């Protein structure tokens with residue numbers, strides 16, 4: 001059952017301690033009608049030993065890299081009395097350089113095609129502020145990243161959920177049919193998809209773009225975990241002025257706490273974002289930290305191969321236990337056949353492991369960790385499977 005009032009993480013809005021009045025909640029405030037009854041993003045934050053719930057890179061930043069980042073931040077602090085570079089020119093140059101590895105042969109991508117913000121969530125919010133809003137629609141394909149619909153709601157954009165094919169895939173015909181039916185202003189695709197890990201075929205992106213006059217946004221938060229020979233949506237940018245590819249430093253890049261996300265698109269799209277962004281939205285410290293981290297891209301990404309190995313090991317061992325898994329190109333595994341996901345979540349928590357219960361019946365999602373963390377999780381799952389044998393789930 002959905003509670004009538006929104007739960008705020010740890011802090012009660014209806015605190016009697018505030019002024020002695022009881023049970024004053026946000027429902028009593030003159031809040032926007034379209035926000036009433038909504039729930040905030042709420043992945044539980046629990047500090048247990050094995051945290052495999054929000055798809056972070058669980059390997060810490062290497063010490064020498066951390067040292068270099070700190071010295072860049074120290075330098076930036078000497079001029080922190082001034083506003084930061086509003087155009088974060090150096091960071092955009094660094095990000096454009098970083099993306100070269102994923103471009104097609106002969107393709108160029110310049111800093112004028114890059115935009116960054118405090119996490120890709122903010123990038124997507126700005127995109128919706130510029131191209132969505134009241135009276136406009138965004139088409140998405142659940143189950144997908146929960147923030148996509150939450151950002152739509154926050155910006156007053158109508159979220160239209162469309163159906164996926166079997167195994168959570170989206171064929172070109174499927175995306176085209178949904179676009180023809182709903183005529184959205186914006187299409188949100190997620191490849192690889194969170195929370196399912198499903199690859200997004202490049203043909204599906206091409207077909208979506210050709211079927212709409214609107215914006216097509218591909219969320220590539222997990223691009224670095226894709227097979228090396230799988231083309232990124234970035235390769236489709238030339239000649240597609242309404243295509244936006246969003247990336248983040250929060251996942252493979254081991255930088256979730258720094259809050260840096262970015263997108264690549266035609267410079268005209270970047271100009272549109274400038275109309276809605278807050279001035280100086282990226283602090284000088286964030287810019288300095290991100291530029292320094294990008295100087296060490298190979299070291300920051302060194303663990304990606306290890307993470308995908310642990311992911312594949314999870315798939316193999318969960319299957320052997322009788323759980324159902326799906327093709328995943330990300331750093332996490334969605335698995336089905338869990339008799340009681342809530343009970344399994346709690347049982348894992350008791351063993352110092354946190355995973356994600358997304359409310360998909362009989363399913364849980366787990367992020368690949370270090371070899372040791374993965375072992376702790378798999379051993380705990382074997383005990384749970386012995387207690388509560390896996391059940392069959394529909395295809």
Ligand SMILES: *Cc1c(COP(=O)(O)O)cnc(C)c1O
Pocket residue numbers: 055118119120121122145190194219221247248249250251256259260261
């Ligand atoms: C984790 C995630 C993000 C990252 O958001 P940030 O704000 O950059 O931390 C974006 N999109 C998807 C699909 C994700 O899973």
